[in-house]
Amino acid sequence: MAQQQGRGSAMAAMVLLSLVVLHFELAQAATYTVGGRDGWTFNAAAWLKGKKFKAGDKLVFKYSPSFHNVVKVSRGGYNSCSTPKGSKFFKSGKDMIKLVKGRNYFICSIVGHCQAGMKIAITAV
Incomplete structure (x- = not known):
């Protein structure tokens, strides 16, 4: 019986530790407004300079x-500057998108906008 209690305590401790780690990771996530105060617009890549993303x-x-x-x-x-099959479109004007590990690519698909610099490529570690 004592051995079963020990296993239960160890399992509870592992669950608690997992929750603490998850909470810490979420608390460490940053939120960035693309383009700063100008928002998502042309020459958006200039906004990326000096930033590191996770x-x-x-x-x-x-x-x-x-x-x-x-x-x-x-x-x-x-x-x-094209939207291949499976591309995810956002149209609200205040979209929040979570970065995944690796390269993340975003464009504006309005004709000519991507070609005029309305696109960003972000590497998240």
């Missing part, structure tokens, strides 16, 4: 949905 950080894209959008694309979509 998986779990959140990007907030603020823009007028009448004129812009945000599309999470693949590397190929980023390089060609």
Whole structure:
């Protein structure tokens, strides 16, 4: 019986430790407004300079949905300014997107906007 209690205590301790680690990781996530006070606009890549991103950080894209959008694309979509099948579209004007580990690519799919610099590529560690 004492051995079963020991196992139960160890299991409870592991669950508690997992929750503490998860809480710590979530508390460490940062939130960034893409483009700063100018929001999601042309020449957005300049805003990236000097910033380091982690998986779990959140990007907030603020823009007028009448004129812009945000599309999470693949590397190929980023390089060609196109929206391959499976691309995720955001259109609210105040989109919050969580970064995943590795490269994250975003463009505006309105004709000519990506080509004019409305795109960013972010590496999250």
